[in-house]
Amino acid sequence: MENEKTNRVGSVIFSEYERGEAVKKAAEMSREDILGEIKISSLKGRGGAGFPTSTKWMLTAAAKSDEKYVICNADEGEPGTFKDRVLLLEYPKLVFEGMVVAGKTIGAKVGFLYLRGEYEYMLKSLHDYLSEMKQDQLLGKSICGKEGFDFDIQIRLGSGAYICGEETALIESLEGQRGEARNRPPFPVSTGYKNKPTTVNNVETLAAVSQIVTKGGEWYKTYGTNKSSGSKLFSVSGDCKKPGVYELPWGTKISELLKLVEAEKTKAVQVGGASGVCFPKSQFERTLAYEDISTGGSIIIFNESRDMVKVLKNFMEFFVEESCGQCTPCRIGNVKLLEGVEMIEDKTFTFNYINKLKELGKTMQVSSKCGLGQSSPNSFLSILENFSEEIFNGRNGGKHEK
Amino acid sequence: MKNKKTLRAPVSQKAHIVEKPEDITTIGGTIAIEINEKKVTVPLGTTILEACQQNNIHIPTLCHHPDLCVAGVCRLCVVEVEGMRTLQASCAYPITARMKIKTSTPMVRKARKHILDLLLSEHYGECYSCVRNSKCELQSLSKEYGIEEFTFGHIKEPKHVIDKSSFSVLRDMDKCVLCKRCVRTCIDLQEVGVLEATYKGDETTISTFMDRPLAGVICINCGQCINRCPTGALRANDPSDAIWNSIDDPKKHVVIQTAPSPRAAIGEEFGLEAGHSMTGQLNTALKRIGFDGVFDTNFTADLTIIEEGTELIIRLFKALVNQDPSVSLPQFTSCSPGWVKYLEHFYPEYIDNLSSAKSPQQMFGTLFKTYYAKQKGIDPKDIVSVAVMPCSAKKYECNRPEMNDSGYKDVDYGLTTRELAKMIKEAGIHLPELPKDSFDSPFGDASGAGLIFGATGGVMEAAIRTVVEFVLGVKVEDVFKNANVEVVRGFEGVKYAEIPIGDKVGPVPDLIKHLVPNWDWLKGATLKIAVAHGTANAKKIMEDIKAGGKFSECHFIEFMACPGGCIGGGGQPIPTSPEIRKARAKAIYSEDESLDVRKSHENKHVLRIYEEFLKDGPCGHLSHELLHTHYTKRGKYIA
Numbered sequence A: 001m002e003n004e005k006t007n008r009v010g011s012v013i014f015s016e017y018e019r020g021e022a023v024k025k026a027a028e029m030s031r032e033d034i035l036g037e038i039k040i041s042s043l044k045g046r047g048g049a050g051f052p053t054s055t056k057w058m059l060t061a062a063a064k065s066d067e068k069y070v071i072c073n074a075d076e077g078e079p080g081t082f083k084d085r086v087l088l089l090e091y092p093k094l095v096f097e098g099m100v101v102a103g104k105t106i107g108a109k110v111g112f113l114y115l116r117g118e119y120e121y122m123l124k125s126l127h128d129y130l131s132e133m134k135q136d137q138l139l140g141k142s143i144c145g146k147e148g149f150d151f152d153i154q155i156r157l158g159s160g161a162y163i164c165g166e167e168t169a170l171i172e173s174l175e176g177q178r179g180e181a182r183n184r185p186p187f188p189v190s191t192g193y194k195n196k197p198t199t200v201n202n203v204e205t206l207a208a209v210s211q212i213v214t215k216g217g218e219w220y221k222t223y224g225t226n227k228s229s230g231s232k233l234f235s236v237s238g239d240c241k242k243p244g245v246y247e248l249p250w251g252t253k254i255s256e257l258l259k260l261v262e263a264e265k266t267k268a269v270q271v272g273g274a275s276g277v278c279f280p281k282s283q284f285e286r287t288l289a290y291e292d293i294s295t296g297g298s299i300i301i302f303n304e305s306r307d308m309v310k311v312l313k314n315f316m317e318f319f320v321e322e323s324c325g326q327c328t329p330c331r332i333g334n335v336k337l338l339e340g341v342e343m344i345e346d347k348t349f350t351f352n353y354i355n356k357l358k359e360l361g362k363t364m365q366v367s368s369k370c371g372l373g374q375s376s377p378n379s380f381l382s383i384l385e386n387f388s389e390e391i392f393n394g395r396n397g398g399k400h401e402k
Numbered sequence B: 001m002k003n004k005k006t007l008r009a010p011v012s013q014k015a016h017i018v019e020k021p022e023d024i025t026t027i028g029g030t031i032a033i034e035i036n037e038k039k040v041t042v043p044l045g046t047t048i049l050e051a052c053q054q055n056n057i058h059i060p061t062l063c064h065h066p067d068l069c070v071a072g073v074c075r076l077c078v079v080e081v082e083g084m085r086t087l088q089a090s091c092a093y094p095i096t097a098r099m100k101i102k103t104s105t106p107m108v109r110k111a112r113k114h115i116l117d118l119l120l121s122e123h124y125g126e127c128y129s130c131v132r133n134s135k136c137e138l139q140s141l142s143k144e145y146g147i148e149e150f151t152f153g154h155i156k157e158p159k160h161v162i163d164k165s166s167f168s169v170l171r172d173m174d175k176c177v178l179c180k181r182c183v184r185t186c187i188d189l190q191e192v193g194v195l196e197a198t199y200k201g202d203e204t205t206i207s208t209f210m211d212r213p214l215a216g217v218i219c220i221n222c223g224q225c226i227n228r229c230p231t232g233a234l235r236a237n238d239p240s241d242a243i244w245n246s247i248d249d250p251k252k253h254v255v256i257q258t259a260p261s262p263r264a265a266i267g268e269e270f271g272l273e274a275g276h277s278m279t280g281q282l283n284t285a286l287k288r289i290g291f292d293g294v295f296d297t298n299f300t301a302d303l304t305i306i307e308e309g310t311e312l313i314i315r316l317f318k319a320l321v322n323q324d325p326s327v328s329l330p331q332f333t334s335c336s337p338g339w340v341k342y343l344e345h346f347y348p349e350y351i352d353n354l355s356s357a358k359s360p361q362q363m364f365g366t367l368f369k370t371y372y373a374k375q376k377g378i379d380p381k382d383i384v385s386v387a388v389m390p391c392s393a394k395k396y397e398c399n400r401p402e403m404n405d406s407g408y409k410d411v412d413y414g415l416t417t418r419e420l421a422k423m424i425k426e427a428g429i430h431l432p433e434l435p436k437d438s439f440d441s442p443f444g445d446a447s448g449a450g451l452i453f454g455a456t457g458g459v460m461e462a463a464i465r466t467v468v469e470f471v472l473g474v475k476v477e478d479v480f481k482n483a484n485v486e487v488v489r490g491f492e493g494v495k496y497a498e499i500p501i502g503d504k505v506g507p508v509p510d511l512i513k514h515l516v517p518n519w520d521w522l523k524g525a526t527l528k529i530a531v532a533h534g535t536a537n538a539k540k541i542m543e544d545i546k547a548g549g550k551f552s553e554c555h556f557i558e559f560m561a562c563p564g565g566c567i568g569g570g571g572q573p574i575p576t577s578p579e580i581r582k583a584r585a586k587a588i589y590s591e592d593e594s595l596d597v598r599k600s601h602e603n604k605h606v607l608r609i610y611e612e613f614l615k616d617g618p619c620g621h622l623s624h625e626l627l628h629t630h631y632t633k634r635g636k637y638i639a
């Protein structure tokens, strides 16, 4: 692949890796051994929810069915994330081989790469890469010459809805239906694509799998913290001199990250994209790790020149538009939160009403059908909480910028 | 949509697929759980909602409906489950592990109230000017949760235009709460697939293909979506104002026919439990309201049996004796206009299988403006004919351009059970308290065969009662106990039966003597019949026929568009559920048993019509002109 480059800095994902390593190793391993290795690594899903990968795979492997599927979630719709794009462009070997390993482990013969619609430009190079893998017996029938080790990968394009990154909505979309989250249970591990057991993993999770299978679960665990093993790719954007994708061990402090990317006069850091939480200066010593601030890796930096009401309004507008619209709390709740932000902007709010909206936000967190609605009030609640002085008293003598 | 099953709701949700029980202590497929600190045992896979209902614990619901697959979208039914971060939608949560459920915690109550507040903030319109006033689930939930103000505001301007294009169903999306019951009805229950959510986020709307008006898509007018809509967003196209005008116009002679299903259900609109037939009381009410003639659609149902049965005999004779390859068998019933339109759209290539006999409603319409007009000496142009039907598709049917064989519009207005109840209330009449009255002459009382048309299998049973006597020359009671043809009764989606004719046949009755010489050609034959209700079930049969399966060998198949048959029609009282439909059917069957005349060919008024008016007999020239019709190959793409 022409723009394949391996010169990124990082000790785990971006560490040295030769194409085919994971698949060749997996070909010689039993399913149980692969699962064991992943279990030792304590790898958790990198798509945001942080579900233990070995558990997910074990459940899918244990489900009785003649057909199973692997889905690589490359919808990457969270505002401020672009790490999956980097992986797909520069390290497709890690991602695709991770899928092959997953296929062997759970007993699937087919995998889908669900690619964000905006990444259509990658299609050709990804297809070319898959052909090369086939030529090298890393994909297709009898992989590495092993009878019965068959796995094929198909690429499907999404069409631009954020909700289609949610795994069950993604599956609906793959099946040709409207992208809407399903009820759970049943979970995809038993009832996924075409109602068959399916494992859905983030691009980065699968890339980590390739490294873990090659170098071992113990090796992986030497990075990160006790409770968060390994490293994480962070997509850093906003007010800093060096935005981009960084691989850092779990346990990195916000302040350390800010230093690394040369951010100055930082006022706020939004961790986890629009559905994440906004942290003020006073919390910059907190760590990025499952036990403290768990995240899919989007870091958006705001310096002192930013108006937090505008920031918040932007996020809420996103949710009003991107809710799939099926469940009440999310579909209408986000509209109400946005209206509240507009009232703040126009100084027409009452604290009484804002408090009601905060209560509503909490209801949305617990009663929405899927993760979108459950997390959409996060920025509303955290910005109102952490930046209340600025929000309610305004900057520039009480007026917000329009 | 091809033959692929449309799965708006995944199969997993339809069948509550049970996961591997996580708890080893589960024995015998049941599981012990706790609801509000009370220990209960339920079968694995029971939803939390079902478990609560079984234990008399009330949970508010909005998107849930007993006839439909799970959606889990309104979120009103949320409950707390110990150990879970979020609340769970009880309607959508199958129990597969031990759990402790709390149904009324502060968090639960607040969430439900918030959800109602949100729905109300977007709900344009006022209860007092809505068809569903006092029959609206949103309204009663608001009452239940003590809503006294609009916490999150209230929409001031409508966002949508009411779609009034259809003769049958009006869509007012400003009242829609996006519960998607209509979508699930149309896609999953009926497998028509007209309605679906479009756009996303705050712009989400239930819409049709390319947002076309309902009259411009493949809607079959069954109205099943209306019956399951919790609000006034969907309603039937109500002609009652025009009917009042006709009643008030002294120059007009307004006649009304009532079908059996409305009579078995209209009591529900007056607070009675389902299952009380109100035939006699309704006659009184209609006469008091000012209708000039009150008639029983069962009369023309009997006529339909004679015409349709004769048509079947002719088809069989042509096929079996004349070996005529152009004859289309099996013959399909044509009295359900929803079914007829479904076939015209989805299986136009089978149009010749439809019986050409008009539905009872349309037969009566034609007779009113021909035979009756002459008898009464009234100019047919002054006759206004109204049909009280359980059905919204009947409104469309009477507006089909070909339905004017009398020289006028055969039936002027199709009125649903709900709309008639409204007219009766407007007239200040409390139906259940009225004395009983009979139908007017010259059509009088009809047979029980016409009556049971209302329930799925009824047309078939009525036909069997007549055909058995016609062909075998014996009393149907000798073949089927009490003349009850149990094999075609009940709510099984698709029913199939075989009736062996044997070696003994009777003489050909006078009525059809001119059509067949004798019955010898039927000796040893086996009559194969089938019954389907709900177009999803109809589809199963049609696909089997297409594939050359066992249903392609049938001779006669009854199809009804609505689940349960007419008693579950789109114009019937709301709510509907399997239990309610069962109760209505029971009312019809017991009324049938109480009648002296229970066979169409024993209806003496029908026989008189053939003597006095349709002198060339069933399927004769005049009857073809007046009582038969033709259909249109519509296909799925409408210009």
Ligand SMILES: Cc1cc2nc3c(=O)[nH]c(=O)nc-3n(C[C@H](O)[C@H](O)[C@H](O)COP(=O)(O)O)c2cc1C
Pocket (backbone or CB within 6 Å): A044, A045, A046, A047, A048, A049, A050, A051, A053, A073, A074, A075, A076, A077, A078, A162, A163, A164, A165, A166, A167, A168, A200, A201, A202, A203, A205, A206, A370, A371, A372
């Ligand atoms: C609204 C929403 C959007 C999501 N978008 C993505 C996405 O773009 N990419 C992704 O990998 N996971 C996304 N997820 C998480 C997935 O549902 C799922 O948890 C994940 O793909 C599982 O993979 P993992 O276990 O490897 O993290 C999203 C979740 C929600 C609720």
Ligand code: SF4
Pocket (backbone or CB within 6 Å): A163, A180, A181, A322, A323, A324, A325, A326, A327, A328, A330, A331, A368, A369, A370, A371, A372, A373, A374
């Ligand atoms: S929470 Fe939002 S995105 Fe998720 S199902 Fe509900 S409306 Fe759709």
Ligand code: SF4
Pocket (backbone or CB within 6 Å): B169, B185, B186, B190, B192, B193, B194, B195, B218, B219, B220, B221, B222, B223, B224, B225, B226
């Ligand atoms: S009337 Fe019947 S076909 Fe038409 S939209 Fe409603 S359910 Fe669908």
Ligand code: SF4
Pocket (backbone or CB within 6 Å): B175, B176, B177, B178, B179, B180, B181, B182, B183, B206, B225, B228, B229, B230, B231, B233, B234
């Ligand atoms: S039209 Fe009625 S049934 Fe359909 S989604 Fe709206 S409220 Fe529900």
Ligand code: FES
Pocket (backbone or CB within 6 Å): B060, B061, B062, B063, B064, B071, B072, B073, B074, B075, B076, B077, B078, B089, B090, B091, B092
């Ligand atoms: S009734 Fe359960 S979510 Fe609507």
